[in-house]
Amino acid sequence: MILLFLFLFVVAAPIIIWTYSRLTSGICKCSRHLVGKVVIVTGGNAGIGFETAKDLAERGARVILACRDEGRGTTARDKIISATGNNNVHYRHLDLASLNSVRKLAQDILQNENRLDILINNAGIFGSDNVKTEDGLLLGMQVNHFGPFLLTFLLLPLLKSSSPSRIINVSSIAHARGLLDLKNLNAEKETEKAYLKSKIYCTSKLCNILMAVELSNRLKGTGVTANSLHPGVVETDILDDINIKWYQLLLPLIKLYTKSPWEGAQTSIYLAVSPEVSEVSGKYFIDCHLSNAFGKQAQDSQLALKLWEASEIFVNLK
Template identity: 70%
Template sequence: MFLLSLIILLIFTYGFLYVYLKLTSGICKCSKHLVGKVVIVTGGNNGIGFETAKDLAERGARVILACRDESRGIAARDKIIATSGNNDVYYRHLDLASLTSVKKFADEFIREEKCLDILINNAGINGSRNVRTEDGLLLGMQTNHFAPFLLTCLLFPLLKSSASGRIINVSSMAHNRATLDLDNLNMEKETEETYSKTHVYAVSKLCNILFTVELSKRLKGTKVTTNSLHPGVVDTDILDEIYFKYVHLLKALAKPLLKNRWEGAQTTIYLAVSPEVENVSGKYFRDCKMVNVGTDQARDVELARKLWEISEKLLNFKSNF
């Protein structure tokens, strides 16, 4: 009898949680068109990046899918064109694990395009190995923080020329688990025994928020805004990079409670198109609403300034902000 009651309670709790999560999932209700606007979506070939790119293409924007994998990028481009009816969608190669690739992408984009209205730093990696890129940076930190930082700075001249440029950085509530040590930003002090994939991911997502905070200060006096967001716990390929004992069982049980990819893209889309945030900058969003960040470090404006300076140093790059 006790076991039956427990099973009924668990089923009821599971059902209640499912309904609650679906009802509280933020949906972008803005129908604004983007005809004449130019958009870059990094990682736009898959997951919430693809859903974001497809939505913005449906609004009439000129959409650039900035992706590492050519075949997947072209396939995503063709699918978006077919479903949206917008032929102004393009694939451009961008490998965030290579600063040479980032610089080449930016140089070619500036040479070929007259403006940039929306930059969505969506691409990211979870569960990254303890390896260094050709640039000497930790793979997870470069992909999630250093490369988007550099890309944004390089593309700023075009963003500045926009009537109302927007920079959107996809972060995560994982930043709540992070403790940022600026003396170990590139994780040089980590050994094989102390290295943690989840720690690297959390730190990189905290860096996304702090980058947004400092960037918003440096954008004052321009018509460009920047905001960061938590998309929700989304059923995407990035979850496949997470592994621990019984993870497959846990994913099977959790899957109905996760956001699908369309739902996961809604806050990004909201920040890209909504008039409600036209003059909002340096803030953090979840479910299409502005919310408070989760830790003192994420609110630390001085830490954000120092992160910017150290990032420039490690990249051997000086921004023009």
């Protein structure tokens, strides 16, 4: 009996878990084309962002890869053009750790693009040391929240004039462990000893969800929707950057159950193209299905409003 239990635990359980993760992995089955549409994918040079951009390019869209590293960005552009035959794929520089860079990209888009149909805020980092950017903002919070917030805000006029259009925030199920304190939004109260990268990451992913909630309220009647999503646990560079205790020892096992970047991109693609969600806004999705965000804060519309107002101050909109 004991031997049977050990067999089930050591051999059968991992197989069952792996099979379940594969069967429940959502796949976007919509074949809608995007000829004549303009799409921006931040962090579109690798991982989920690359696969998302590649899929939308295959559908005929004009795709703009907004990335920090020019070499990786142009390489990704060339790969997508080669794979899809769509020459209308372009690299634009974007460093979310610099609000000046964000403003420059937004200005370039507003001046040179006639429309913007889909904005996918995909770029992000797991966490950062307790360091501030040139703007005086915590690096992890700026890259994951303040930068995307400012970019989205500045591009709203073009998104509205191009409606129906869509804003998509790539969040994470890690938001469930986030705890948003508006008086500590920039980690002002954190000491070096108490600072945790994972805590900042979780809170920033909670901000992604709340940002979509508040956008949905502000954009009612405009034809612009905003939603957020959890892509799944995906084998990307972010996994290798996580430095939680014991995590690296378990990483080989964790990777057995992770999604590929192509699988991880499916919900982003679904929210970008599916007619099923054309009028859905302010919601959270997992595996191409509507889900409930975890925790009271993630569903607090008043907190979403207060976060928006606080973020405007942090990025110097007020």
